[in-house]
Amino acid sequence: MAGLNRQQERMGPASEQHKEVTKLQELVYELKIEQVMRQDVITVSPDDSIRDLKEVMRLNRISGTPVLRDGQLIGIVSIEDLIKALETGDIDGRVGDRMTTDIQTIYADETIMQAVNKFARFGFGRLPVVDRQGKLVGILTQTDVARGLLRQLEIDYHEEEIYHYRASHIFQDIESDQTGLILRYRVESKDFTRCGEAASKLKRALERLGAPPSVIRRIAVASYEAETNLVIHTDRGGEVIAEIQPRCIRIIAVDRGPGIPDVEKALQPGYSTAPDWIRELGFGAGMGLNNIQTCADKMQLDSKVGVGTRLEIVIHM
Numbered sequence: 001m002a003g004l005n006r007q008q009e010r011m012g013p014a015s016e017q018h019k020e021v022t023k024l025q026e027l028v029y030e031l032k033i034e035q036v037m038r039q040d041v042i043t044v045s046p047d048d049s050i051r052d053l054k055e056v057m058r059l060n061r062i063s064g065t066p067v068l069r070d071g072q073l074i075g076i077v078s079i080e081d082l083i084k085a086l087e088t089g090d091i092d093g094r095v096g097d098r099m100t101t102d103i104q105t106i107y108a109d110e111t112i113m114q115a116v117n118k119f120a121r122f123g124f125g126r127l128p129v130v131d132r133q134g135k136l137v138g139i140l141t142q143t144d145v146a147r148g149l150l151r152q153l154e155i156d157y158h159e160e161e162i163y164h165y166r167a168s169h170i171f172q173d174i175e176s177d178q179t180g181l182i183l184r185y186r187v188e189s190k191d192f193t194r195c196g197e198a199a200s201k202l203k204r205a206l207e208r209l210g211a212p213p214s215v216i217r218r219i220a221v222a223s224y225e226a227e228t229n230l231v232i233h234t235d236r237g238g239e240v241i242a243e244i245q246p247r248c249i250r251i252i253a254v255d256r257g258p259g260i261p262d263v264e265k266a267l268q269p270g271y272s273t274a275p276d277w278i279r280e281l282g283f284g285a286g287m288g289l290n291n292i293q294t295c296a297d298k299m300q301l302d303s304k305v306g307v308g309t310r311l312e313i314v315i316h317m
């Protein structure tokens with residue numbers, strides 16, 4: 001590609017830069033809402049009184065609850081709504097008149113990353129969790145997220161400990177043969193239900209091959225962000241290609257448009273052209289390319305408007 005907006009990123013051996021992605025960062029991308037949400041949701045009806053609501057909150061020690069009519073989620077009522085009602089002496093009033101109807105929900109199969117973005121964007125204390133049919137299946141607070149992450153951390157650390165005993169020798173074999181392995185994943189534009197599939201397949205492949213956990217972690221985060229960009233920002237999707245070589249792994253994400261007008265700007269933390277409806281899905285925080293940079297020993301982003309974008313990163317082993 002000639003006449004490109006070219007941005008050459010920091011280069012140099014991994015040892016100099018001490019690249020490290022924490023287990024926690026990796027988990028944020030990997031854990032699903034359904035793994036950390038609470039399933040035993042306490043709900044109220046719009047016809048319940050404020051007095052009933054007060055009792056429900058007190059007995060269950062909760063500070064907010066979804067409001068259901070005939071099994072359908074129609075609102076959410078929080079302790080603030082309760083206090084306001086009590087202040088105006090409306091203890092016999094209806095929950096339906098005090099609830100918030102403009103509710104943000106999150107899908108059970110979305111990631112913690114999306115929940116974190118939503119909590120930050122909307123400032124809510126809790127998010128009702130629904131399945132893809134819109135049925136309420138759980139509730140998620142920021143505490144649930146923290147607790148879920150900690151629990152998973154503990155499990156994963158144990159698994160990493162036994163990694164050393166189980167690891168296959170394929171990586172040593174590649175070294176002796178001087179061959180490489182290429183894995184390709186097609187990524188569809190705007191298919192949010194499958195967003196992250198390529199990254200998790202690649203991750204699983206690397207685990208089976210016996211790649212070191214610290215390397216897998218960086219690749220998981222970088223490839224997830226690269227894949228997300230193909231889903232969010234491209235017209236026709238693209239491909240994530242992983243080249244596994246003796247001492248390094250190269251990840252390439254390519255697409256055929258629309259391209260990036262100002263690559264320098266795109267690399268700035270927090271810069272995003274994602275429209276509101278995509279941000280409401282919990283994407284578009286503008287940190288993707290920065291996260292990739294943190295994971296990579298070498299990163300290069302080439303783009304030409306009307307032609308396409310090519311992101312290449314290298315991670316040493």
Ligand SMILES: Nc1ncnc2c1ncn2[C@@H]1O[C@H](COP(=O)(O)OP(=O)(O)O)[C@@H](O)[C@H]1O
Pocket residue numbers: 225228229230232233234255257258259260266267271272273274283284285286287288289290309
């Ligand atoms: N493959 C791509 N095609 C077109 N634009 C892209 C692509 N990847 C990234 N961008 C642009 O770079 C910006 C920053 O990307 P990123 O840091 O991942 O943040 P986010 O995806 O949250 O917007 C995007 O908002 C978009 O404008």
Ligand SMILES: [Mg+2]
Pocket residue numbers: 225228229284286287288289
């Ligand atoms: Mg992104």
